Amino acid sequence: MDRPQFRTGNGGLTKVSRARNESVDSDSLVERLLEAATSSGAESADALVTSGRSLSVDVRNGAFEHAEGAEGIQLGLRALIGLRQAVISGSDPSPAAIAEMAERAVAMAREAPEDACCGLADATQLADVRDGSALELESPETPPDPGFLKTQALDMEAAALEVGGVSRVDWASTGWSRVESVMAATNGFRGRQSRTRFSHSCSAISGSGLEMERDGRFESRTHREDLPDAREVGTTAGERAAARQGAAKPPTGAFPVLFDERVAGSLIGHLLSAINGTMIVRGASWLKDGMGTAILPAGCSLVAEPHRKRISGSRLFDAEGLATRTRMIVDDGILKSWILDLGTARKLGSVSTANAVRGVGGPPSPAAGNVTLDVLTRPRRQLLEDMGTGLLVTSMMGTSINPTTGDYSRGAAGFWVENGTVTEPVHECTIAGNLREMLLSIVAADDARPHRSVQVPSLLVEGLTIAGS
Numbered sequence: 001m002d003r004p005q006f007r008t009g010n011g012g013l014t015k016v017s018r019a020r021n022e023s024v025d026s027d028s029l030v031e032r033l034l035e036a037a038t039s040s041g042a043e044s045a046d047a048l049v050t051s052g053r054s055l056s057v058d059v060r061n062g063a064f065e066h067a068e069g070a071e072g073i074q075l076g077l078r079a080l081i082g083l084r085q086a087v088i089s090g091s092d093p094s095p096a097a098i099a100e101m102a103e104r105a106v107a108m109a110r111e112a113p114e115d116a117c118c119g120l121a122d123a124t125q126l127a128d129v130r131d132g133s134a135l136e137l138e139s140p141e142t143p144p145d146p147g148f149l150k151t152q153a154l155d156m157e158a159a160a161l162e163v164g165g166v167s168r169v170d171w172a173s174t175g176w177s178r179v180e181s182v183m184a185a186t187n188g189f190r191g192r193q194s195r196t197r198f199s200h201s202c203s204a205i206s207g208s209g210l211e212m213e214r215d216g217r218f219e220s221r222t223h224r225e226d227l228p229d230a231r232e233v234g235t236t237a238g239e240r241a242a243a244r245q246g247a248a249k250p251p252t253g254a255f256p257v258l259f260d261e262r263v264a265g266s267l268i269g270h271l272l273s274a275i276n277g278t279m280i281v282r283g284a285s286w287l288k289d290g291m292g293t294a295i296l297p298a299g300c301s302l303v304a305e306p307h308r309k310r311i312s313g314s315r316l317f318d319a320e321g322l323a324t325r326t327r328m329i330v331d332d333g334i335l336k337s338w339i340l341d342l343g344t345a346r347k348l349g350s351v352s353t354a355n356a357v358r359g360v361g362g363p364p365s366p367a368a369g370n371v372t373l374d375v376l377t378r379p380r381r382q383l384l385e386d387m388g389t390g391l392l393v394t395s396m397m398g399t400s401i402n403p404t405t406g407d408y409s410r411g412a413a414g415f416w417v418e419n420g421t422v423t424e425p426v427h428e429c430t431i432a433g434n435l436r437e438m439l440l441s442i443v444a445a446d447d448a449r450p451h452r453s454v455q456v457p458s459l460l461v462e463g464l465t466i467a468g469s
Contacts (some may be wrong), residue, residue, distance in 0.1 A: 026051060026073075026192075030091055031186035033077050034141075036102035038186065042079035042109065045119050046185035047361050048319075050074045056175035057149040059157055061168075064150055076360025079105035083114040089360040096449035117346035118363070120187045120320070126354075127323035130191040132316045136309045138178070139196040139223045149174045152200065156234035160204040163238030166246055170203040170214065172234065176224075177302060189321035195312065198224040200233040204241035213247055213425070215240035215395070220308045222449060243415075250416050250468035256390035257431055257464045258383055260414065261447045263396050265456040268302065270408070270435055271295065271452075272368040275335065277344025277355075279403065286406035286436060287335070294333045296439055302330035304353075304368070313453035314369040320364050322354040329371065334335040341366040372455040377446040383460045385420035386443070391466055392417055393431065406435035429468040438464070 026049045033047035051073040058066040078087045079102070086108035088101050136352060157172035180194040216237040221227045221229065266301035271287075279285040287295065289299045304325035308314050317323055320342050329337050338348070341356035341364045356364035384392070393414040400409040413427040448457035 005447045010298045026182040027182065027190075029075065029098075029184050030190075032098055034184055034186055035077065036098050037077055037079045037105060040079075040099075040100070040106040041083060042106050042186075044080045044186045044369050045105075046078050046183065046189075047122060048076040048181065048358065050076075050179060050181045050185050050360060052177060052179040053143065054175065054177035055129040055143065055146060055149065056173060057146055057153050058171060058173045059150065059153040062157065062173065064155065065147055065148075069146075070360055074360045075101065076358070077101050077105050078363055079109045080119060081106065081109045083116055083118060084112040085115065085118045085362050085363060086111045086112050087361065101151070115343075117343045119342070119344060120185050121322055121352075123187050123191070126187065126189050126321045127191070127317035129316055129323070129430050132193050132314075134309075135198070135307065135314045135316065137222050137312070137314060138194040139198070141224065143178070144176050144198075144224070149176070152230040156200060156202045156230040156237075159231040159234030160202055160238035160241075163204070163235060163242050165206045165242035166204050166238045167208055167212070167239075168205050169234075170205055170216075171201065173199075173201045174230065176199075181320070181329035183319065185321060187321070187426045191317050191321060193315060196222055197312065198222075198227045200227060200230050200403070202234050202237035204234075204237045206241045206245045211245070213217070213241060213246055213427070220312070222312055226310060227450065244413070244425045244427070247413065247427040248469070249428050250391055250426040250466055253465060254463055255466050256387040256460060257466070258387055258390065258392045258417070258445075258460045259459045259461065260392060260394045260446070261449065261456070261458045263393055264459040265452065265454040266396065267439065267459060267461075268371065268373060268434075268454060269444070271439060272303070272339065272363060272371065274403070274406070274435070275329070275338050276368070277338050277340040277348065277366045280338055281344050281347045284403055286404055293335060294440065295335045295436070296330050296333045297375075297442060298333045300330070300373070300442070300444075301328060303327070303372045303374050304329055305370045305372050306354075308370055311370055311451065315369065318352075318364075319356040319358040320352070320354075322352055322356070324354045324369070327353065334440070339366045339368050363374050368454075370453050370455075371447070373444065373457070375442075375444045377444045377448075377457060380445040380447050380458055383445050383458065384417060384422070387417060387460055388420060389418050391415075391426065391429070391431070392422060401435070408433050408435050408438065426468065429466055431464050431466055433461070433464040 037045035062312040199220040276286040345352040357367040397411040408434040443460040445458035
């Protein structure tokens, strides 16, 4: 299991980073960036200011190990001159630094190659509703005390160690963050989005020496009250690690594979990558000719749902100021829509699907956001019975995906299933197939978790090649 982005340290070192001027108001800052850009010669411009604060605490062996706090501000400015554009970023909000940013952005734009499809949205395209408070993405509670986070992490570690077979806990971490983004453009758009995040993470190890096996659990929510209890997370991490003890390689051959809910979203992630406008424009996608064709089984739909409350990927407007909306990406198995921003839409002679995202260091690009697989489901127990003999995959590592053909190969671990019953843990195997064929054959369980941005249940796929012993 990949470790989340919490850094470890030595001897309880606490690191705090701060912006040079914490009193700067983000609303006035984006206005100053735009004014500086136009004063320096930009014909149009947009600006993005992100500010944030975070705190994380790690424990190990029943003691505090490391805490890290961070505060900072990042500035991004895009200057456009005709069909040329350039983006520059920085972290200094002083007037002199902003003036220098604008001058450099304009100078770079003058030298940039022409792009007939770059440019801001027309004012008539902009979102009318820009107050995202109804989405409930920001918790109203004050930042947690480091002592409270330490207690939560210690409880998580203790719960994992109480599970029989667990030899040690690799890490137990808990954290909090708040990020605010303010965006403005010379086309008149002004928008703000804020999010909080609370998380628990625990990785446990069973066995010793060459027989060690690792597994864990990571949970994240926008509101602490929705986050599972720390001891529950630790217990699950320990149980998962203990269940992996004695893992061996599975047999080699063609077998059905049940992708556990923890990893099934990756299959839909590959589909979303294949219909991303950037890949379609390049002609480098195995679905470049897929519009209007069946790419999922009949009765199966993929729905963009950007307005789900308390979900991290929700938003009222995209990074170009366009209003997001619920829409069908795949309807009854048929591909109905690409994932587009303004630039890729213009290149394809289409319209944006309001899927633009951006950071301070680059121009907008398309990304999926919240999606839900809408499909008739069966009880997970029934799927195990239906698969008979095969592989239940609970973790994956590495990836070898051919973006032009859809050929698929990934390392995997999980449990071997005989006659519908889980028999033993397995590891060190590879599963291979072709994504087009795999996605057309999926059968869904009923265990999708509603807090996920990509809401996908366990998925059964027939006839994959397993390379094991």
